Amino acid sequence: xxxITPSRLSVLAKQxxxxxxxxxxxxxxxxxxxxxxxxxxxxxxxxxxxxDKALASAASVVIIDKKIDCPPGKNLIFHSDxxxxxxxxxxxxxxxxxxxxxxHPSAKIGEGTVIQPGVFIGENxxxxxxxxxxxxxxxxxxxxxxxxxxxxSNTTIGADAFYMKRRPDAYEKFPTCGTVSIGDDVEIGAxxxxxxxxxxxxxxxxxxxxxxxxxxxxxxKIGKHCIVAAQVGISGIVRIEDYALIWGQVGxxxxxxxxxxxxxxxxxxxxKTLAGGKSYFGSPAGDSKERMKEYVSxxxxxxxxxxxxxxxxxxxxxxxx
Amino acid sequence: xxxITPSRLSVLAKQxxxxxxxxxxxxxxxxxxxxxxxxxxxxxxxxxxxxDKALASAASVVIIDKKIDCPPGKNLIFHSDxxxxxxxxxxxxxxxxxxxxxxHPSAKIGEGTVIQPGVFIGENxxxxxxxxxxxxxxxxxxxxxxxxxxxxSNTTIGADAFYMKRRPDAYEKFPTCGTVSIGDDVEIGAxxxxxxxxxxxxxxxxxxxxxxxxxxxxxxKIGKHCIVAAQVGISGIVRIEDYALIWGQVGxxxxxxxxxxxxxxxxxxxxKTLAGGKSYFGSPAGDSKERMKEYVSxxxxxxxxxxxxxxxxxxxxxxxx
Amino acid sequence: xxxITPSRLSVLAKQxxxxxxxxxxxxxxxxxxxxxxxxxxxxxxxxxxxxDKALASAASVVIIDKKIDCPPGKNLIFHSDxxxxxxxxxxxxxxxxxxxxxxHPSAKIGEGTVIQPGVFIGENxxxxxxxxxxxxxxxxxxxxxxxxxxxxSNTTIGADAFYMKRRPDAYEKFPTCGTVSIGDDVEIGAxxxxxxxxxxxxxxxxxxxxxxxxxxxxxxKIGKHCIVAAQVGISGIVRIEDYALIWGQVGxxxxxxxxxxxxxxxxxxxxKTLAGGKSYFGSPAGDSKERMKEYVSxxxxxxxxxxxxxxxxxxxxxxxx
Numbered sequence: 001x002x003x004i005t006p007s008r009l010s011v012l013a014k015q016x017x018x019x020x021x022x023x024x025x026x027x028x029x030x031x032x033x034x035x036x037x038x039x040x041x042x043x044x045x046x047x048x049x050x051x052d053k054a055l056a057s058a059a060s061v062v063i064i065d066k067k068i069d070c071p072p073g074k075n076l077i078f079h080s081d082x083x084x085x086x087x088x089x090x091x092x093x094x095x096x097x098x099x100x101x102x103x104h105p106s107a108k109i110g111e112g113t114v115i116q117p118g119v120f121i122g123e124n125x126x127x128x129x130x131x132x133x134x135x136x137x138x139x140x141x142x143x144x145x146x147x148x149x150x151x152x153s154n155t156t157i158g159a160d161a162f163y164m165k166r167r168p169d170a171y172e173k174f175p176t177c178g179t180v181s182i183g184d185d186v187e188i189g190a191x192x193x194x195x196x197x198x199x200x201x202x203x204x205x206x207x208x209x210x211x212x213x214x215x216x217x218x219x220x221k222i223g224k225h226c227i228v229a230a231q232v233g234i235s236g237i238v239r240i241e242d243y244a245l246i247w248g249q250v251g252x253x254x255x256x257x258x259x260x261x262x263x264x265x266x267x268x269x270x271x272k273t274l275a276g277g278k279s280y281f282g283s284p285a286g287d288s289k290e291r292m293k294e295y296v297s298x299x300x301x302x303x304x305x306x307x308x309x310x311x312x313x314x315x316x317x318x319x320x321x
Numbered sequence: 322x323x324x325i326t327p328s329r330l331s332v333l334a335k336q337x338x339x340x341x342x343x344x345x346x347x348x349x350x351x352x353x354x355x356x357x358x359x360x361x362x363x364x365x366x367x368x369x370x371x372x373d374k375a376l377a378s379a380a381s382v383v384i385i386d387k388k389i390d391c392p393p394g395k396n397l398i399f400h401s402d403x404x405x406x407x408x409x410x411x412x413x414x415x416x417x418x419x420x421x422x423x424x425h426p427s428a429k430i431g432e433g434t435v436i437q438p439g440v441f442i443g444e445n446x447x448x449x450x451x452x453x454x455x456x457x458x459x460x461x462x463x464x465x466x467x468x469x470x471x472x473x474s475n476t477t478i479g480a481d482a483f484y485m486k487r488r489p490d491a492y493e494k495f496p497t498c499g500t501v502s503i504g505d506d507v508e509i510g511a512x513x514x515x516x517x518x519x520x521x522x523x524x525x526x527x528x529x530x531x532x533x534x535x536x537x538x539x540x541x542k543i544g545k546h547c548i549v550a551a552q553v554g555i556s557g558i559v560r561i562e563d564y565a566l567i568w569g570q571v572g573x574x575x576x577x578x579x580x581x582x583x584x585x586x587x588x589x590x591x592x593k594t595l596a597g598g599k600s601y602f603g604s605p606a607g608d609s610k611e612r613m614k615e616y617v618s619x620x621x622x623x624x625x626x627x628x629x630x631x632x633x634x635x636x637x638x639x640x641x642x
Numbered sequence: 643x644x645x646i647t648p649s650r651l652s653v654l655a656k657q658x659x660x661x662x663x664x665x666x667x668x669x670x671x672x673x674x675x676x677x678x679x680x681x682x683x684x685x686x687x688x689x690x691x692x693x694d695k696a697l698a699s700a701a702s703v704v705i706i707d708k709k710i711d712c713p714p715g716k717n718l719i720f721h722s723d724x725x726x727x728x729x730x731x732x733x734x735x736x737x738x739x740x741x742x743x744x745x746h747p748s749a750k751i752g753e754g755t756v757i758q759p760g761v762f763i764g765e766n767x768x769x770x771x772x773x774x775x776x777x778x779x780x781x782x783x784x785x786x787x788x789x790x791x792x793x794x795s796n797t798t799i800g801a802d803a804f805y806m807k808r809r810p811d812a813y814e815k816f817p818t819c820g821t822v823s824i825g826d827d828v829e830i831g832a833x834x835x836x837x838x839x840x841x842x843x844x845x846x847x848x849x850x851x852x853x854x855x856x857x858x859x860x861x862x863k864i865g866k867h868c869i870v871a872a873q874v875g876i877s878g879i880v881r882i883e884d885y886a887l888i889w890g891q892v893g894x895x896x897x898x899x900x901x902x903x904x905x906x907x908x909x910x911x912x913x914k915t916l917a918g919g920k921s922y923f924g925s926p927a928g929d930s931k932e933r934m935k936e937y938v939s940x941x942x943x944x945x946x947x948x949x950x951x952x953x954x955x956x957x958x959x960x961x962x963x
Contacts, residue, residue: 102438117744120456135762135780138456138474153780153798156474156511162532190798190835193511193533211804212835231875233552251570297622301939423759441777459777459795477795477832483853514832514854554873618943
């Protein structure tokens with residue numbers, strides 16, 4: 001999330017009633033999670049395990065729950081609950097305004113684009129030329145859609161990220177302030193859900209085609225010319241490179257990469273980064289040929305059991321001699 | 322399903338043209354399936370396997386397909402097809418009335434609650450304070466929603482139970498007369514489906530969060546502060562206790578319990594009750610560490626085969642001496 | 643896709659600037675993919691592997707990328723890119739017209755049928771008597787629905803087939819010109835998606851019941867009185883015979899047959915044709931009892947490893963003597 005106008009570190013820290021360390025006149029230009037933060041921006045860290053990562057990140061300001069010395073080129077904001085401060089900074093900058101009409105007057109819709117009945121379009125949505133948005137699609141605020149994009153009925157673009165912090169007794173929802181960006185010539189099937197980024201962008205590259213009932217989590221980046229078959233579930237913060245081919249009902253865990261041109265066979269469960277140009281299968285997914293062999297080998301266990309029984313008997317006999 | 326006014330046993334039996342046994346003046350207060358029936362209510366049983374369970378249940382009246390002696394404290398209604406009688410009693414008490422406007426005039430919507438465009442709200446729906454119901458959500462009749470609930474676009478709350486009886490040639494649909502009840506601070510993602518109870522209630526406890534494309538079957542009770550990730554499918558009559566954590570694409574079979582704080586890893590298939598406080602994986606789901614070990618052990622089968630071949634050759638040689 | 647008026651082979655070939663071989667006066671009555679093409683119709687073939695199949699099919703005209711002799715009773719259209727010619731013939735005959743009202747004036751809706759608020763009904767849709775179409779359902783053009791059909795909220799009937807051709811740099815979408823046909827007494831749950839046929843028909847037989855979030859691909863034919871539980875994904879061109887029983891989250895690969903009365907247990911992945919009257923489980927799916935035994939046998943691998951270790955030690959000792 002970029003700030004509309006930058007905030008001075010000293011002013012922001014005062015507003016938040018937090019101590020800080022660094023350059024009081026530093027101009028903060030935005031706020032983002034650690035995996036997407038840029039120079040000039042704030043991020044947060046609330047676990048010693050990630051202190052080094054946060055301090056080595058591109059972030060110019062780190063909200064941290066321990067009083068440490070400020071490394072050169074960084075600025076620190078101190079608070080016992082960095083998540084709550086991070087959340088507060090965002091909440092002060094966003095506010096949900098109810099829509100009074102299905103298509104928000106701020107929406108920009110390109111020439112030749114057809115919006116079928118029952119479509120909802122939120123604030124600041126930009127849709128390119130010659131698109132076809134089918135009946136009863138819902139597009140949340142700040143979504144950007146390219147040219148010649150087709151979106152089928154009952155699909156939801158830009159719903160909130162599923163991003164909660166466990167507190168002792170309950171889960172605290174983090175406000176979603178990111179966006180969705182969809183390239184040119186993309187087709188999205190019926191009943192799909194593509195969530196907004198938490199603070200950054202969820203994106204689908206040019207020419208990529210999604211079948212029905214596909215789920216795309218927050219901040220996931222799908223490359224160009226990928227094929228994603230029906231009922232695939234992609235978690236948040238996944239990077240899928242160009243020309244990937246993902247078959248039906250595959251599930252992909254968060255924060256990993258699917259390499260260029262990788263093929264993932266149906267119902268596989270991906271829990272680790274996969275190199276490009278190869279074919280994968282199984283749950284957890286591995287090299288598809290190896291996995292197929294493994295599955296076939298399971299059938300041989302009963303026979304193996306019998307053979308080992310036999311060997312044991314033979315040896316027993318020998319020893320009995 | 323509670324009756325608006327109680328029915329006398331003798332009067333009801335006469336309306337249904339059924340013989341009965343028990344107290345003719347017994348006042349029946351409602352009707353429910355065997356797993357949720359209370360004192361004062363009717364249930365039915367149509368298989369000898371379940372006679373004992375039905376007669377030992379809390380039900381005050383049992384519709385049964387065999388003329389047996391009436392146990393003390395119970396009442397019996399006799400019919401060769403108890404399901405059809407059970408169904409008739411319910412059908413006589415419900416009727417579908419088409420909605421003429423998207424938001425039924427009987428709906429009660431709390432202060433501060435925002436209903437976005439394209440939302441459908443059926444008869445007798447009650448929604449609490451400060452909720453946000455996103456565009457194109459459909460909420461069927463008799464649903465009760467707490468305060469500060471968020472429901473994302475294209476989600477359906479309260480559709481009919483998937484509950485059919487196999488007849489010789491076709492399936493007979495049972496009319497759904499139950500409800501859905503959603504607690505405070507619940508969030509339900511986009512494209513979810515939560516079915517009504519058959520005769521009772523489907524419920525989601527305070528603070529529970531559902532990601533996108535989650536399915537919750539009829540009469541399932543999800544506790545408080547649970548997390549249910551995207552594309553999870555939960556059958557009917559499931560009990561999920563507080564603080565359960567269910568990852569993406571998990572499937573849960575009907576009529577079982579997930580204990581408090583249980584963690585179910587992605588793509589698992591749960592076919593049995595699982596104790597609380599532990600982690601589960603696989604299809605069928607078991608202890609996650611054991612299952613992981615099992616999956617790793619599969620890779621060793623080819624090597625095992627070779628080793629057993631070798632052993633057999635050695636012994637063959639020995640015996641040949 | 644049937645042509646409204648037949649096309650003469652010579653005239654059509656001239657329009658397409660293609661050479662042809664056969665009877666110039668042959669009247670072409672329609673166009674269809676190879677697996678559903680009938681006498682009188684055109685199909686295409688663009689891979690030597692399928693030449694024989696195409697020439698042996700019922701098609702009267704085959705668009706082919708090799709100059710071969712015309713077999714008796716057939717006609718050939720020659721082009722280096724048969725897919726593009728096939729596509730062009732269809733595109734010339736269909737055109738998307740935006741809907742100006744949620745229910746197209748051409749829709750025919752039977753007596754006693756209730757259409758709830760927010761439903762979209764496209765051009766030339768026919769719905770029978772006493773149906774109940776719940777809020778926010780979307781029904782695309784040319785869909786035919788029988789009597790007493792129930793469709794729950796946020797379901798999409800008749801979206802485009804997921805049918806793309808890989809070109810060197812991108813995927814080319816094939817225009818969907820087929821239809822959907824739904825029999826009598828069918829129930830379709832909430833959040834389902836049923837795609838149109840590519841050139842032919844996707845169909846669901848009388849009395850079949852689909853639970854929530856089921857996906858049915860293009861040109862798939864589901865028989866009568868089948869049960870399909872929640873979150874099942876059925877690819878394109880699948881044939882499911884009567885009385886099949888498919889449990890939750892099953893995935894079914896394209897172009898195969900599920901025999902009459904087959905039972906497929908939850909989360910199974912079907913990659914081959916399955917005979918009727920039997921029960922299946924697993925991914926890939928096999929005989930359910932065998933698969934269950936296999937899964938149990940996996941637990942015995944660690945013990946097997948120990949036993950083989952022991953045998954090897956014993957033999958080592960013997961040989962050391």
